[in-house]
Amino acid sequence: MYIVKKRGLLFILAAFSPMFLWAQTNLSVKVVDKDENKPLGGASVSVVGSLANGQTNRQGNILFKNLKDGSYTIRISYVGYKPVEKKLVLPSTEEFIVSLSQQEFIADEVIVNATRANANAATTYKNLNRQDIAKNNLGQDLPYLLDQTPGVVTYSDAGAGVGYTGMRIRGSDPTRVNVTVNGIPYNDAESMGSFFVNLPDFASSVDNIQIQRGVGSSTNGAGAFGASVNIQTNTRVDTSYAELDNSYGSFNTWKNTVRIGTGLINNKFTFDGRLSRIKSDGFVDRGASDLKSFFLSGAWYGKKSLLRANVFSGKEKTYQAWNGVPEEKLFGTAADIEAYISANGLIGEDAENIRNADPRRYNSFLYKNQNDNYQQDHYQLLYSTSVSDKLNLNGALHYTRGRGYYEEYKTGAAYEDYGLAPVAVGDSTISSTDLVRERWLSNHFYGITYSGQYKASDQLNLTLGGAYNEYKGDHYGDITWSRNPLFERAAHEIDKGAFDTRYRYYFNDAKKTDFNIFAKGEYQMANFSLFADVQYRRVTYSFLGFDRNLNNVQQEADLNFFNPKVGMTYRFANNSQAYLSYAVGNKEPVRDDYENSTPDSRPKAERMQDIELGYRLSTAHVNMGINGYAMLYKNQLILTGQINDVGAQTRMNVPDSYRLGLEADVKWQPIRTFSWALTGALSSNKIKDFYEYINIYDADWNVSDQQVNHYERTTIALSPSFVGSSELAFVPVKNGEIAFISKYVSRQYLDNTSNVDRSLDAFFVNNLRLSYQLKFKSVKNIGLSLLVNNIFNEKYESNGYTYSSIYQGDPAVYTSNFYFPQAGTNFLLGLNVKF
Template structure:
């Protein structure tokens, strides 16, 4: 099967099936006849898109004969539309005038890679996001991009979901929204459940793989997601988007906008609700969100205020299911019951639930969190050569997860033993909540200076502060002792400041060669004080400082063809758990990454393709080893040397007006030079150590392949068959065949039909069938082991749903 999949992928990557019938070439210049490199030229229907080279030249190939509307656009200039009939090879030249208004793309320009950047990236536009948005979280909408693997605790893409890029998890993927950091300051992860249906408010996303360009927030050790929210439409609009699907999934979205009032003011809003029972038992999600935006644009100014919020109540499914339950191994399940001392009710739950098993049965075993975001974005074009954009932001987050804990020691909660008659009770069943209450605020800025078409400078950066309270409460106990339900049995507060500044220089040495340098300085202050969940005292302070340089070049081989290469260094601070769980009186060591990227890009309109190779070489990468500290908590350790090396290919090809193909492939080698695994030895009370060398890094598949065939048999209708293969992944860093996720191949089918009638701008009926062939697979898991008479290994998996569907009806007025 694997050979067939590889052969199919490479077949898709060889776009030479049909020769172009006619070609359209031309140039795009400004009103002084200076070429505009990187201008976008496309057909009005968006089916053919290309960019100009350094000479301002473009080429659209494989055009069918007929009439076309061709649109040329460039940031800071007024877009121009030209209509023509194309019967033979033709030439069309554009001369663009400076725009009366500042383009909104300036808000994210400073942190983005462009066509001449020596970076590996993928742009995902609004049309593609809308086509794939059936209510699933953003990672699943981006699942079709190179090197991406997505996960879902509840098995259906709603609720707690995750994304990995090149095997790197969410803590190593930098996420910004309009240039403002979104990653949690302490854990450094991204929790998409806190921003439900955010995809409905996104205009575009740029995914940078590797270190990428300097940005704000935690360092990118695997990739970056640079998100730009929606831009105002020229005319008033209203949209009603609804989805219904398997597992009683519902999505209801209302969007409204005024368009530009007098060409200067606009207001946009969205209100969303998503509910789903989830594939896993009781793995339900109840999600609500809104997005409000108001903007003012002048000839040289742009001011936008965004307010958005998300609220989630999600039943916990984060324990996964035991390996024996996943494979329906009756003897293995019985052994698991005996090893873990499950009571009769829990044992029956395990034995009878099937692959949808959830170990949690307490009614309110839920995660509850709400998060409010406030953004003030401002941009100004001082002169034709000098501009500024900046932002003030504030995020307020608060929430808790609740859980039933049977047989807990009262002492672990700072409670006294309960004396009843002559009996002393030292343990009790209880319900606890663990709270997070935080504030995140700061500013970002970027100055852009372009003294000539050959050179540009960007000076940018940010200063952000985070304060967070972590505390726990026992809200019910069978034996309450001296506690009350509002008492905080542990409490610690954290403070983190993050300052960075960067200077980017792009210099066009000759007509075909472009050089760039990107230098960033970052300083962090982090402190935690109080008591942690095990009642240990915390008094932590660290002030890491980093210098992150990047250099590279790009070379235009021919029209719409570019070679590039870059070398980057990135440094990253440890996360909260690394600081808390490390042995007393020590601090964890920061990680360091050297990243080499080289690639080739071609964009001729019908063909948009890229091929790149990369090497990511880590020093002191933090990984889980099983090591425990002096109070028995597991902590990550630095491994001296590790690396990721690979090759990636990405292609989109329009065969004809009816057929198009999209495909990508990622092949990689991900290794730790030397690794020591630690296993708890309950027989002696110590730990056993096992040495390994040259082992695979956990959750790093060697192959990730994707292919899509799009068929448009008649106007308004499109069908897309999608196929994805993810290779074998190991659950830990020992490369053991006994602790792995098997490779899996999943196919989806997406159908869409657009039509309109009087009073309605557009109606779209869509159907997404996931896991078309009902494959049994898991895309995430974890493992641990211990010695207790014999060596015991416990593997857990997160099973994904079989064949399921989402049906949507979207109406635009």
């Protein structure tokens, strides 16, 4: 009851705190074109030192309320015009008119405009600028830098946010979160996941990020079934710079970053670069990471055109920690651990490891090279041109090269599992061996994206865009060492007792093409803005899978999707707005769904209808967004445990499921030296009818049957009913800040049965951030930062998995739960020097 009251109070404060403020002085601003004196609708206006910001209406006007008397600086920007800052003194009875001159150069922001929501869009979104991202950028991966945004839950295999990390938004896993970099798809084309470990320290080259929750606006890449994360990398910097960014923290974590930039050369060229290294031993035993990356960018700015080339790469070596910790080890007694050892046949070092390891840091892997090794190189060529005052064109060519493997030590591996015959040695026959294998992925992803934006009139904006992308990937596995011979050998060779070899035991390739085209329009009349967006997407996937005769042959699947979206926004006089939107999203199955099924059992594509209703308010002291949503699924793909016609447990379609929620995102700044940011996300995430299938094993440990259990209105796995965050920030001295950061996540179920015995407990974690900025004559800025995570040493797990079985006629269900414990109190200390 206490937890319910606590999270309810947090949400109420987040949603209704603006009601306690009273207006004092109004500020009316009008933005016009300097040459033609015409109003500029959609110009961004902010009052420096307060939270007041927004966009002008079609008449070029914006009204700010609740400003105290005094001196202010207002900042105005508009795409295609030079940004300006103006000083004013309140109170004033006159309208403040600002004239903008057309920009000599086209701005980098036009590159992502076609796939982003603007300030008046009927879409639920959150914008983060470079300063927001940099505050916590001390070595943890990108998902952890987004942790304070609504509905986000982050997790880390190694427990401290370095290495393999991920995030869920509105309960949707990474395969349902669309990620783009400069409008170019980042999700893996086959698994559809986003592996940020492949781009370590990428946040240091990011200028801004927009997170759209729900289906969002039309974008490139896989369909968004929970959110879209739209990343824009570095933009133009006119002055030369050099920056050193170093941090050290718990678990021997190091981050070293060098950034340099030429500034604007001859009023036309800029060059920027970054080199990074991150190393950490990890919280989990042997959960070490060795990460390297670089980012290079060069741009040419013409009067009406922009050409930018980006080359960036990441290389990771990460010790595997993806098995998690079994429940018997984490929460059980010594007797429970011995039972686990017996049931899983652990002997020798493996048995001693689970007996003696720290329960929260246990890692089942002991082999010294149990590493994941991967390198990913990205090449982007971005072009934008202003054909006229009414028409802008954007295009991009891209190529991504990925290759790598993970190495595993397997004990007692059966020859037949690798397509090998038993080996005769004298009078004996060897049918199994210990071995080391590498499982490789080598892929190419390339294509083109394009868009055109046409301003038909002051009331109507039109956009046409799309993309064509191709993916080619080779999947193969090599045995690199075996204790026993893989093939017939001479007697003197067998005496050696171990065999270095390279035998390829599987190979298959895949090709996927993804074409989409979209058109959208925005029409403004009076205080209304109407929005419509239609997208056609065609996916073709060629893969190795089973046919109806259970032969493993190359096959092809073709899918066609139509995704319409409509919405409307109403602007109130107090710089607030209400919006309503309806969108449809479709999404194809992932690689495993296709490979491990036949045309008769192959799952259908998922479909979702998304309804968003929200209200946004911006005043001098409060920025607020509150919204409700309904995400209604048809044929959502989930794990049920059911075995299909090829004996595989792949995801199955459930006819009807939904997510209903209410979200709030509020920042309150009553004075310049204090602010309180709150988010809250209440949700109900249900499957109307769920059938669980549990394997029944016979005496020979073969699956003889399956037990079926039926559930009604059960909760979708790993979908908490409440996620809340808080950041209290105080500026005790000039250039210094203290921030107290909190995150609460309610209970999460590991499967879709709503069984408390298969769940993650709720957790409430608090962090402390201290920062101070210094300036000297020869140094532009010296920044000191200290981030203390989990200051109250909360013992919690943010991710896990489960499976159940019935053995040898025993009617009891045996359930195995595995958890990923997160680190206790730990710190990161940073030093940033700018020249």
